[in-house]
Amino acid sequence: MSGLVVVILTIYLANRQDKEQWLFDRKRLTILALMFMIVGISWGLNDKIMKDPLNQNISSDLLFNYSFPLLICMLGLFIKEIPRWGRIVTSSFGFMIFGYLALHYLIGFHNPY
Secondary structure (H helix, E strand, O other): OHHHHHHHHHHHHHHOOOHHHEOOOHHHHHHHHHHHHHHHHHHHHHHHHHOOHHHOOOOOOHHHHHHHHHHHHHHHHHEOOOOHHHHHHHHHHHHHHHHHHHHHHHHOOOOOO
16 A cells, blocks of 8 residues: 555656755765665565564565655655645654664564564
């Protein structure tokens, strides 16, 4: 579902004539790069665990789970049309969900196994 939202948002923004709606600077791109590094590290760590035959009953779609908070964070960080308070609330919500998932996938937070 969040993949569909990303596609719709990308089509909407690509069709806009005003290209000044994005906020791209080194600070925001560094935050996004760090988030993608965390996703890559947790995917690498959990890929080995999920391939273990003893863990067949654990189902986890890591990339799909990370897609929603990444989308929310990208909305809050990069789109200028959202008011400042809206970007702060959106970014905070996205970073809270992303932090929870990072704890869950990297250190086994709330993992019954």
